[in-house]
Amino acid sequence: MSFPDMTNFNSGNWNGWTNSDGTTEGLANEGDNYYWTGKFEIPESAPYIGTVLKKRFTIQDDERDDFYVIEFGYRVRDLLPNEAQLVVFVLARESDYDRITLDFDLDKTTAVDRWWGASTRAKKWFSGSDSQIRLCAASHSLDAGNSRSVDIDNISIKKVSESIII
Numbered sequence: 001m002s003f004p005d006m007t008n009f010n011s012g013n014w015n016g017w018t019n020s021d022g023t024t025e026g027l028a029n030e031g032d033n034y035y036w037t038g039k040f041e042i043p044e045s046a047p048y049i050g051t052v053l054k055k056r057f058t059i060q061d062d063e064r065d066d067f068y069v070i071e072f073g074y075r076v077r078d079l080l081p082n083e084a085q086l087v088v089f090v091l092a093r094e095s096d097y098d099r100i101t102l103d104f105d106l107d108k109t110t111a112v113d114r115w116w117g118a119s120t121r122a123k124k125w126f127s128g129s130d131s132q133i134r135l136c137a138a139s140h141s142l143d144a145g146n147s148r149s150v151d152i153d154n155i156s157i158k159k160v161s162e163s164i165i166i
Contacts, residue, residue, distance in 0.1 A: 003068070004158040005057075009034040017155065020051035020134070028151070035075075035153035040137030042084060042146045049090055049099070053135040053152065059126040063159075067122040070133065071156045074118055076110045077149040087148045090136040091120050093127065101138065106148060115153070122160050133157070 007015040009027055012034060019025065025038020042050040070091050079085065087106040092099035100120045125133060135155070137148065 003063075004156050007155040009036060009153060015055075016057075017053050017055045020054055023052055025052070033153070035073075035151050037149075037151045039147040039149050040084075040087060042087070042137055042139050042148075049092065049136045049138045050146075051092070051134040051136045053155075055133055057126060057131050057133065059129050059131055061129070064126050064128070065124060066126075067160050068125045069120055069122050069158050069160050070125070071117065071119045071154075071158070072135070073115050073153040075115050075151040075153075076106055076112050077151070078112050079108050080149065084139045084146055084148050087137050087139050089118055090138045092134045092136055093125065094132055099136070106150070125157070 005015070007013075007017055009015075010032070012027055014027075017036075019038075023038060023041070025036065027034050028037040029035070036053060038052060040050055040052055074089070085108050088104070089102040089106075090099050091102070100123060102118055102120065104118075125131070135152065137150075139146070
């Protein structure tokens with residue numbers, strides 16, 4: 001695999017990312033900028049994590065023990081009736097329990113129609129030669145609903161030096 005792995009969805013190129021099972025959302029564009037658009041659907045049972053995008057990677061033996069950072073852009077759309085009022089982004093491997101929850105919330109005060117940046121801390125994301133990374137959402141409070149409308153763009157996975165790991 002060649003890193004950094006960059007996906008900007010331009011010209012409709014998903015670069016190996018796919019919708020998760022049952023997700024029907026897809027790409028939209030504003031002029032030349034293409035992005036994924038859809039709803040994060042959050043299950044009503046533990047661990048309350050819903051996958052929207054996923055990608056499989058073929059990893060070389062010498063890449064498995066490396067550290068990687070995942071970054072992406074996101075834009076929240078207007079909160080609709082019956083949508084979850086508090087959502088967090090989660091990046092996961094194969095298991096819902098092998099994940100990183102990002103340190104910010106999407107709530108009813110999150111500014112809409114503006115692109116924001118998100119980044120994980122460095123992690124050994126790849127455990128085998130055939131590994132998967134999933135972009136998910138989670139919520140601990142489904143009182144108002146179990147989904148949230150979000151746009152995703154510019155997903156990058158970068159190999160980082162151990163010296164920058166905090």
